[in-house]
Every structure is written in structure tokens, then in C-alpha cells.
């Protein structure tokens with residue numbers, strides 16, 4: 047099975063997020079970017095498919111952040127065969143524009159599966175896998191937690207809720223939105239990443255950002271109200287532990 | 300073209316809570332923009348479910364054996380063909396809705412707004428969305444006079460969407476045929492484990508902040524001292540550190556214990572969905588911005604590894 051994995055860097059959700067002066071976006075000057083965690087699962091699933099039944103893995107990365115090259119080299123070190131970096135400064139595009147770019151980058155390539163994360167923390171207008179599939183007129187399954195290669199088809203497990211899943215036989219080519227790989231994404235030694243940096247399997251394609259057509263505009267952003275409901279416990283861990291036990295006992299437990 | 304269309308969903312013969320929430324929300328929107336509330340119902344042998352959707356003015360049903368099970372692109376295509384007269388389309392932001400909403404938007408060109416916590420229609424179409432795992436709220440506006448909103452669960456009261464009234468039911472033939480590109484091989488129910496977290500009074504809930512599988516033992520100790528159980532957020536389950544039936548949230552279980560103590564859980568909307576109705580929520584997190592403090596009743600900003608030994612001490616001497 048030949049897989050293409052779409053990778054997007056997103057602002058690191060663990061960092062303190064600050065807003066720009068006019069309150070319309072994050073202050074991106076100081077933001078660190080990390081690979082969208084679900085994309086990491088998509089990559090893992092693609093590598094597992096290759097290990098189980100052969101084929102290849104190509105990764106396409108969107109954006110210019112320094113982190114992008116690191117992300118692509120890491121993917122190569124983990125087992126991707128080829129990595130392609132798509133253009134400059136594209137990370138703030140809407141998902142519908144991102145889908146446009148990926149679709150044009152895929153032109154002339156043959157593939158059985160397109161995998162990407164089920165969603166990204168910064169997207170407003172839907173999920174990439176389904177958008178790419180709809181543009182290419184190929185089937186899609188979102189919220190996938192495992193895939194198995196077949197002949198001309200792929201068997202995928204889609205998760206509903208409460209732990210209920212359903213298995214689907216899907217004609218290929220198909221696009222999958224990966225929620226979780228069958229196993230946690232692997233770690234890779236720094237030495238292998240360094241090797242990948244020297245390996246020359248990374249190429250770059252220049253893309254012009256397409257006209258923005260999502261039709262959705264952010265007017266203002268704010269840090270979500272926290273502490274609105276929570277009464278904050280002051281003091282050190284000892285004081286906190288005491289108070290927490292008091293609350294629990296007060297609830298009759 | 301001012302109808303408000305609701306994509307309803309059902310699993311194992313039952314309409315989901317979110318479907319009723321969206322009907323309730325659609326009523327509010329329809330009252331503001333005029334037009335009817337139209338509920339779409341797609342499946343096999345589902346016409347009977349229409350009786351529960353009296354909160355809508357009209358129900359459009361596609362009842363066809365081809366839709367015995369949810370078909371990601373099949374349902375997307377069917378719903379896409381039903382929304383032509385609608386100004387506003389509400390889709391649940393669930394596993395099924397995620398396949399339907401983006402596909403409908405791409406094919407029709409109608410803008411999609413995802414992660415909606417609330418929708419506003421007073422001056423053009425807009426919504427408030429939760430981004431960055433709930434850390435950031437964004438107000439967005441839509442160009443033009445049509446939009447698809449993928450709505451987080453809990454955005455309206457499901458009770459308000461239930462009604463015994465009889466809506467007009469229109470049956471429409473299957474517009475996409477029976478040749479679906481994905482075939483459902485069947486639903487798989489989760490295996491029951493040793494502990495049923497939905498019936499525990501006390502849950503000690505570990506998130507990614509717990510850092511390693513070994514550290515869960517400390518949380519377990521606290522749970523044991525309290526006569527409760529350990530549960531986890533999704534990454535903990537995906538890592539294989541806890542069994543699937545210990546997951547709380549959108550794709551896990553919904554719990555309402557007396558005490559819900561979170562350790563290093565950020566409070567992403569998908570997690571909050573499964574625990575917001577717990578009686579007393581206590582959150583511990585090093586990040587004062589963590590959205591979990593917005594739903595918790597009590598919070599402490601600090602390190603769980605500092606707290607846990609103290610907590611064990613206090614409980615042991617209690």
C-alpha cells in the first residue's frame with residue numbers, strides 16, 4: 047500500500063498562548079510549533095501499514111516554520127521513504143486552502159491512501175482528510191483508529207463513542223482522518239534524525255497560496271475564561287492536599 | 300432558502316442526545332431568521348424515529364437498506380442533496396458529523412464553521428468556536444448568507460429539542476444508489492473490563508501530565524484510599540497505559556461521579572463532554588490557563604508530583 051501522509055505544524059498547545067495587539071489572532075512571533083499530534087498518529091499508522099504489507103510512505107509537510115524541516119526529517123528517520131516540503135508561510139491558511147494545496151501537490155502521483163490527523167487544534171473549517179477526499183472524489187473515513195491493507199481496498203476501524211467502533215471495507219484510493227494509530231507513535235533516536243538530514247530524501251515544492259475561499263473570518267479571539275467556575279485553592283502542595291481532602295470529605299465520600 | 304436544517308444521527312436504533320440539542324438550537328435560529336426547522340434522518344428502518352423529532356417542522360427521511368449502517372461518504376452525499384433549501388445547516392461535531400460536515404462544505408462550497416460552542420444570527424451568520432483544545436475562544440463571521448455549523452455537544456439543552464408534536468414527514472428516495480465505496484462490516488462493542496467507571500463515586504483522572512505509565516501507581520494509591528477508581532484522558536488510553544474502558548470523554552464514557560479529581564488533564568472540549576456533570580470537580584494543573592479550570596469547581600495550580608505524596612499522607616492519616 048502506497049501512503050501519503052499530510053503533516054501540519056500547529057502552535058504548541060502546552061505553551062502559554064498570547065494574543066496579538068488587535069485581538070484577532072495569536073501572537074505568532076514567539077510561538078513554537080509542533081507537529082499536530084493526530085498527524086503523528088497518521089504517520090505511525092502509515093508506517094505500520096508499510097511494515098505489515100509493504101509499499102511506501104511519502105510525507106507532505108505544509109509550511110515554512112523551522113520546525114517543518116525537523117518534522118520531515120523525523121518522519122524520514124521513523125521510516126518514511128520520501129519527504130516533500132510545500133512552500134512558504136502557509137501555516138495560517140484555512141483548511142479548505144490547505145486541502146487545495148495538498149490536492150495540487152498530489153497531482154500526477156499514484157497512491158492508495160492519504161492519511162492525516164483527524165483534526166488540528168487551530169482549524170475552524172473542517173477536517174483536512176475529508177476535504178481532500180471530497181476534492182479528489184475519493185472515499186473518506188474520519189476518526190479512524192486502525193487500518194489494514196487489502197487488495198484494492200483497505201479495512202479501517204472508525205470510532206463512534208462510548209468505545210463503540212465499526213469496521214469498514216473501503217475502496218482505494220481513500221483518505222483517512224486518523225484519530226489514533228494502533229499503537230502510540232514511536233520515538234526515534236536523534237542520531238537517526240541526523241542521518242536523515244544528510245540522506246537527501248527531502249525535497250521542496252514551491253506553491254502559491256490559493257485565494258482564500260473558506261468564507262470564514264475570525265473577528266476576535268480571547269483566552270477562554272478559566273477559573274470562572276473554579277474556586278482556586280491557594281498555597282503550597284501541603285495546603286492544597288489538606289483542602290482537597292476537606293472538599294472530598296465534605297462531599298460525603 | 301431560509302430553512303434551518305439539522306443533520307440528525309442515531310446509533311443502534313436511538314437518536315443521539317446531540318441530535319435533540321441541535322433541534323433545540325435550530326428552533327432558536329429559525330425564530331430569528333424565519334423559515335422552518337427541517338430535520339434530516341438517514342438510515343434503514345428509521346422512519347419510526349421521526350416520531351421523536353417533533354421539535355422540527357418537517358422531517359426528511361431517506362430510509363433505505365443501503366444505509367443500514369453509517370456510510371461516511373454515502374451519508375455525506377445524501378445529506379448534501381437534502382440541504383439545497385437551507386440557509387443554516389447544523390451538524391453534530393461527532394464522529395459521524397465529522398465525515399458529513401467537511402464533505403458537504405467542500406462539495407457545495409457553503410462555508411463550514413467547526414468547533415462551534417454557540418451560533419449567532421443577529422448581524423449575519425457567526426459563531427463562537429473553541430480552538431487550541433479549548434484554550435482559545437474565537438468569534439467568527441461567515442461571508443454570505445449560508446453556513447454549515449459543526450456544533451460541539453452540550454451547546455443547547457436536549458430536553459428543549461424533544462417534543463411529542465407531530466412534524467410533517469417526507470420520505471425521499473435514496474439519491475445516491477446502493478453502490479457505496481465503503482461497506483460497513485459491523486459495529487464492535489467494547490469489551491467490559493474489571494471496573495465500570497460510570498458507577499464509581501470517586502474518579503482520580505490522569506492526563507498527559509502524569510508523564511509515564513509508572514506514575515499512574517501514585518494516582519491509583521489515592522484512588523484506593525478514597526475507595527474509587529483511576530480513569531484517564533484519551534492520550535493515556537492511546538498510549539496503552541490504561542484500558543479503553545477507563546477513557547472519559549467524547550469517544551469514551553460519560554461519567555457523573557461525586558468526586559472527579561483531575562491530575563494533569565488540560566480540559567479539551569472532547570474530554571469535558573464526558574465529565575462536565577460530575578458533582579464536584581477538582582482540577583490540578585501547572586498551567587493557570589488550562590481550560591479545565593473553567594469547568595472545575597475547585598482548582599489548584601501546581602505540580603501533581605508535589606501534590607500526590609502530600610495527598611497520600613493526608614488520606615492515610617485521615
Ligand SMILES: Cc1cc2nc3c(=O)[nH]c(=O)nc-3n(C[C@H](O)[C@H](O)[C@H](O)COP(=O)(O)OP(=O)(O)OC[C@H]3O[C@@H](n4cnc5c(N)ncnc54)[C@H](O)[C@@H]3O)c2cc1C
Pocket residue numbers: 164165189225394432505506507508509531532533534535546547548549550551552562563564565566567568569570573583584585586589601602603604
Ligand atoms: C474525535 C475526537 C475524540 C476525542 N475523544 C476524547 C475523549 O473521549 N477523551 C479525551 O480525554 N480526549 C479526547 N480527545 C482528545 C482531546 O482533544 C485532547 O487531546 C485530550 O483530552 C488531551 O488530554 P490531556 O488533557 O491528558 O493532555 P494535554 O492536553 O496534553 O494536557 C496535559 C495537561 O497536563 C498539565 N501538566 C503537565 N505536567 C503537569 C504536572 N507535573 N502537574 C500538573 N499538571 C501538569 C499541562 O499543563 C496540560 O494542561 C478526542 C479528540 C478527538 C479529535
Ligand SMILES: Nc1ncnc2c1ncn2[C@@H]1O[C@H](COP(=O)(O)O)[C@@H](O)[C@H]1O
Pocket residue numbers: 212306307308309310311312313340341342343344345366367368369370374395486
Ligand atoms: N445520521 C445518521 N444517518 C443514518 N445512519 C446513521 C446516522 N448516524 C448513525 N447512523 C448509523 O446507522 C447505523 C444503524 O443505526 P440504527 O438503525 O439506528 O441502529 C449505525 O451503525 C450508525 O452508524
